[in-house]
Amino acid sequence: MSATGIGAPVRRKEDYRFITGKGQYTDDLTRPGQTYITFVRSPHAHARIRRIDASAAKGMPGVVAVLTGADLAADKVGSLICGWAITSKDGSPMKMAPHPAIANTKANHVGDPVAVVVAETQAQAKDAAEKVVVDYEVLPAVVDPAKAQAKSAPQIHEVAPGNTIYEWHLGDQKAVEAAFKGAKHVTRLDIVNNRLVPNAMEPRAAIAEYDAGNDSLTLWNTTQNPHVARLVISAFVGIAPEHKLRVIAPDVGGGFGSKIFIYPEEVVCLWAARKVNRPVKWVSERTEAFVADAHGRDHVTHAEMAFDGEGKILALRAKTIANLGAYMSTFSSSVPTYLYATLLSGQYEIPQIYCEVDAVYTNTVPVDAYRGAGRPEATFVVERLVEVGAREMQIDPADLRRRNFVKKFPHQTPVIMAYDAGDYNASLKKAMELADVKGFAKRKRESARAGKLRGLGYSTYIEACGIAPSQAVGSLGAGVGLWESAEVRVNPTGSVEVLTGCHQHGQGHETTFAQVVSDRLGIPIENVSVVHGDTDKVQFGMGTYGSRSGAVGISAIVKALDKVEAKAKKVASHLLEAAEADIVFENGQFKVAGTDKVAAFGDVALNAYIAHKFSGQELEPGLKEGSFYDPTNFTFPAGCHICEVEVDTETGQVEVVAWTAVDDFGKVINPMIVEGQVHGGIAQGVGQALLENTTYDTDGQLVTGSYMDYTMPRADNLPSFRVETTETLAPSNPLGIKGCGEAGAIASPAAVINAITDALGTEEIAMPATPAAVWAALQKVNQSRKAAE
Amino acid sequence: MPAVSMTVNGKPATADVEPRTLLVQFLRENLRLTGTHVGCDTSQCGACVVHVDGKAVKSCTMLAIQAEGANVTTIEGLANGSQLHPMQEAFREHHGLQCGFCTPGMIMTAVDMVNRKGNELDDHTIREELEGNICRCTGYHNIVKAIAAGARSMGTGGARKAAE
Ligand code: FES
Ligand code: FES
Numbered sequence: 001m002s003a004t005g006i007g008a009p010v011r012r013k014e015d016y017r018f019i020t021g022k023g024q025y026t027d028d029l030t031r032p033g034q035t036y037i038t039f040v041r042s043p044h045a046h047a048r049i050r051r052i053d054a055s056a057a058k059g060m061p062g063v064v065a066v067l068t069g070a071d072l073a074a075d076k077v078g079s080l081i082c083g084w085a086i087t088s089k090d091g092s093p094m095k096m097a098p099h100p101a102i103a104n105t106k107a108n109h110v111g112d113p114v115a116v117v118v119a120e121t122q123a124q125a126k127d128a129a130e131k132v133v134v135d136y137e138v139l140p141a142v143v144d145p146a147k148a149q150a151k152s153a154p155q156i157h158e159v160a161p162g163n164t165i166y167e168w169h170l171g172d173q174k175a176v177e178a179a180f181k182g183a184k185h186v187t188r189l190d191i192v193n194n195r196l197v198p199n200a201m202e203p204r205a206a207i208a209e210y211d212a213g214n215d216s217l218t219l220w221n222t223t224q225n226p227h228v229a230r231l232v233i234s235a236f237v238g239i240a241p242e243h244k245l246r247v248i249a250p251d252v253g254g255g256f257g258s259k260i261f262i263y264p265e266e267v268v269c270l271w272a273a274r275k276v277n278r279p280v281k282w283v284s285e286r287t288e289a290f291v292a293d294a295h296g297r298d299h300v301t302h303a304e305m306a307f308d309g310e311g312k313i314l315a316l317r318a319k320t321i322a323n324l325g326a327y328m329s330t331f332s333s334s335v336p337t338y339l340y341a342t343l344l345s346g347q348y349e350i351p352q353i354y355c356e357v358d359a360v361y362t363n364t365v366p367v368d369a370y371r372g373a374g375r376p377e378a379t380f381v382v383e384r385l386v387e388v389g390a391r392e393m394q395i396d397p398a399d400l401r402r403r404n405f406v407k408k409f410p411h412q413t414p415v416i417m418a419y420d421a422g423d424y425n426a427s428l429k430k431a432m433e434l435a436d437v438k439g440f441a442k443r444k445r446e447s448a449r450a451g452k453l454r455g456l457g458y459s460t461y462i463e464a465c466g467i468a469p470s471q472a473v474g475s476l477g478a479g480v481g482l483w484e485s486a487e488v489r490v491n492p493t494g495s496v497e498v499l500t501g502c503h504q505h506g507q508g509h510e511t512t513f514a515q516v517v518s519d520r521l522g523i524p525i526e527n528v529s530v531v532h533g534d535t536d537k538v539q540f541g542m543g544t545y546g547s548r549s550g551a552v553g554i555s556a557i558v559k560a561l562d563k564v565e566a567k568a569k570k571v572a573s574h575l576l577e578a579a580e581a582d583i584v585f586e587n588g589q590f591k592v593a594g595t596d597k598v599a600a601f602g603d604v605a606l607n608a609y610i611a612h613k614f615s616g617q618e619l620e621p622g623l624k625e626g627s628f629y630d631p632t633n634f635t636f637p638a639g640c641h642i643c644e645v646e647v648d649t650e651t652g653q654v655e656v657v658a659w660t661a662v663d664d665f666g667k668v669i670n671p672m673i674v675e676g677q678v679h680g681g682i683a684q685g686v687g688q689a690l691l692e693n694t695t696y697d698t699d700g701q702l703v704t705g706s707y708m709d710y711t712m713p714r715a716d717n718l719p720s721f722r723v724e725t726t727e728t729l730a731p732s733n734p735l736g737i738k739g740c741g742e743a744g745a746i747a748s749p750a751a752v753i754n755a756i757t758d759a760l761g762t763e764e765i766a767m768p769a770t771p772a773a774v775w776a777a778l779q780k781v782n783q784s785r786k787a788a789e
Numbered sequence: 790m791p792a793v794s795m796t797v798n799g800k801p802a803t804a805d806v807e808p809r810t811l812l813v814q815f816l817r818e819n820l821r822l823t824g825t826h827v828g829c830d831t832s833q834c835g836a837c838v839v840h841v842d843g844k845a846v847k848s849c850t851m852l853a854i855q856a857e858g859a860n861v862t863t864i865e866g867l868a869n870g871s872q873l874h875p876m877q878e879a880f881r882e883h884h885g886l887q888c889g890f891c892t893p894g895m896i897m898t899a900v901d902m903v904n905r906k907g908n909e910l911d912d913h914t915i916r917e918e919l920e921g922n923i924c925r926c927t928g929y930h931n932i933v934k935a936i937a938a939g940a941r942s943m944g945t946g947g948a949r950k951a952a953e
Binding site for chain 1: 824825863867880884888889890916
């Protein structure tokens with residue numbers, strides 16, 4: 001391993017600009033003549049828009065335009081869409097309601113845009129927005145997914161009777177019922193997977209600029225996938241043809257899924273920029289983000305697991321209601337279906353699985369993928385069932401897991417996925433050693449002496465990453481292919497630019513991708529730059545989410561590098577006057593096998609461009625190759641997280657006192673970056689388990705609408721983490737990469753709740769396990785203990 | 790519009806501003822010092838931390854006119870020319886940043902922490918002192934490591950003290 005090659009903890013190339021304040025986020029950019037836009041948003045969860053009076057607003061200083069949903073409709077701007085078609089069990093298609101970028105007749109959640117003001121300054125736009133008078137007829141609202149399908153519930157969209165988007169299922173219901181009949185033990189759980197607000201620290205922002213001379217538009221946008229944004233905005237919303245729309249994602253400050261989606265705001269900025277013929281800038285405020293950015297999770301589930309007398313799992317069944325909010329966001333339909341039910345086999349051999357999912361509309365902010373997307377929900381169901389099952393059957397939870405682990409690969413689960421490689425025993429064993437599970441009983445006694453309850457919880461999770469084989473996802477309803485593309489451009493001086501369709505917003509691609517190139521071509525890492533985030537520069541791309549940039553994005557780079565090497569060998573054969581078959585490439589040098597003739601990589605690059613050593617008939621000049629890589633399978637990162645907590649019985653305060661993670665991500669390019677990804681994921685999962693809740697009142701007002709009420713994990717809520725890896729290579733891609741971005745968030749909530757319930761001696765604790773909730777649970781335990789005495 | 794004058798990163802800065810202009814807006818919009826970020830509207834995230842007369846301040850929580858005559862240091866003024874401040878170095882060395890959005894505020898807070906608490910900072914102190922700074926990416930693990938290391942290297946001979 002070289003100091004900058006694959007496997008080295010190379011310090012990040014991108015850091016210099018961030019630590020010196022020279023990052024260029026969307027809000028840091030200014031366009032000449034720029035105006036500012038402010039969204040007037042519905043204060044009601046459900047209300048008919050009777051009339052909008054903009055006359056006072058139009059007269060305010062600095063106002064350039066006031067625009068409404070009626071103007072948008074008059075200009076025939078298309079609806080936003082959900083790009084993954086799900087079919088109900090009765091064969092009917094999902095009920096996708098129109099989603100205008102500005103509501104025209106009815107507002108369907110608090111925060112739904114109803115008008116916009118464009119003005120010379122941000123302050124003027126905000127002042128004028130206050131003067132837009134909207135006459136609402138307030139309608140009853142529904143926010144609870146478990147109540148959305150009730151006959152008495154208010155109807156949100158005409159196309160979706162009973163607010164039901166789809167009633168979907170997966171698996172063999174009859175076989176599952178039969179398996180349950182033969183069970184020795186059945187574990188049952190009711191689970192609420194709490195709604196979360198992603199809260200990337202950089203609020204979303206957009207600048208749109210119209211070039212009247214060329215009739216083209218440019219959008220600077222906080223997006224994780226600029227090409228997909230361009231495709232949707234062009235093909236579906238119809239703002240501009242694809243070749244007349246340029247989308248640039250500059251530095252983006254975190255995404256976690258929330259910046260995948262195509263939102264109303266960027267569409268409106270583009271439309272308004274053309275209308276006022278000036279650049280239009282929007283920067284979300286944090287409080288605005290709470291009602292404008294897609295939320296995550298929000299499942300209500302009943303789940304059961306059947307065991308035989310030896311603790312072998314016979315079957316699993318689950319019924320889930322998934323809240324998709326007021327509109328179907330870009331990928332929302334896939335999250336509680338193909339990203340959820342397909343992972344219900346966990347790391348276990350489960351002969352039969354059946355899952356039903358009803359997706360519903362409510363008068364809440366749309367819900368879509370958030371770090372893990374479906375897989376944290378699945379892991380929580382499986383890992384809670386296994387843990388509780390072990391406790392009920394009085395089997396050691398690690399032992400029960402071992403008895404049921406998949407041990408032979410490939411393994412076909414009953415829910416589509418075919419696991420290709422893994423060693424679940426290895427990660428469990430290593431995690432148990434590192435966490436000193438043997439010493440837990442002693443630590444528990446010590447805690448008890450200090451008046452505290454100590455608990456230990458496991459989560460042996462699996463996820464499907466490397467999203468995704470295009471044919472496979474196409475057959476499941478995806479509207480796009482999920483390959484990735486790369487171009488490797490070798491310059492005449494031997495430096496290299498890698499153009500990737502992935503986008504970084506914290507992941508460190510500028511470093512890891514350069515490591516792969518430096519390793520392969522034997523050139524210094526300083527001589528490699530990574531270009532991303534601009535549809536005018538990068539050939540095409542599907543963006544970054546689903547832990548796909550390593551497994552899919554790097555694989556595309558490797559394929560392009562293969563072609564570069566093949567072409568360079570041809571050039572070298574002319575340069576060294578040897579047969580192409582005799583040229584070998586080692587340590588950055590082209591050699592003629594069995595001789596001492598060599599040419600440095602830089603010499604070959606130069607000769608590829610000056611083209612003096614070969615004729616145009618023999619070889620094309622240049623050294624630049626591209627590739628599109630379509631994965632042959634998902635990848636299956638898996639591992640074991642062990643959480644240890646201490647509960648203060650007086651206050652209900654839970655302290656996470658130790659965290660051990662052992663993950664199998666396949667080949668690791670940069671262990672420092674991978675560990676950082678795991679840390680961040682765990683923190684988000686601990687946030688879900690202990691702190692973060694999204695509360696709507698029955699009128700549909702978001703009660704937790706700012707950092708005053710929504711508890712973000714802070715440094716003193718978290719421990720330091722012990723993070724290690726095991727390695728089985730993913731057989732489906734050239735380097736064996738599995739992906740690491742979401743693992744922490746997928747594994748951790750179950751580990752925390754398993755630890756808390758272990759400490760408390762009751763399974764009845766919902767997320768987030770706030771001090772109040774834990775204290776209340778403890779009182780219940782004490783009361784039932786007293787009653788029993 | 791009232792005029793406001795202050796010294797920012799060692800240079801005089803003067804402008805006419807609306808009275809409601811926040812210090813962070815003055816820095817970002819009038820002076821184009823966009824390294825100071827805005828991550829919230831309730832004074833809780835710390836992305837906007839700068840030093841005013843040597844003390845860490847959330848620049849979203851102060852009016853520009855309140856900083857009249859003050860000496861302000863932003864992330865752009867922390868390095869000594871091309872020589873990074875030891876705390877900047879430590880964040881890079883210990884992978885204390887991912888998306889980089891919280892980073893300027895974290896670094897300015899960290900330098901202030903060292904100025905107040907000294908060069909030997911244990912994890913517990915650092916975590917408590919980070920109460921006013923939110924990071925969504927790193928889980929804080931590496932930020933805590935970076936601050937401890939940066940604090941030590943601010944104390945050793947080769948490194949210079951904070952910019953103030
Ligand atoms: S922007 Fe100042 S604390 Fe968040
Ligand atoms: S590095 Fe992204 S918020 Fe801290």
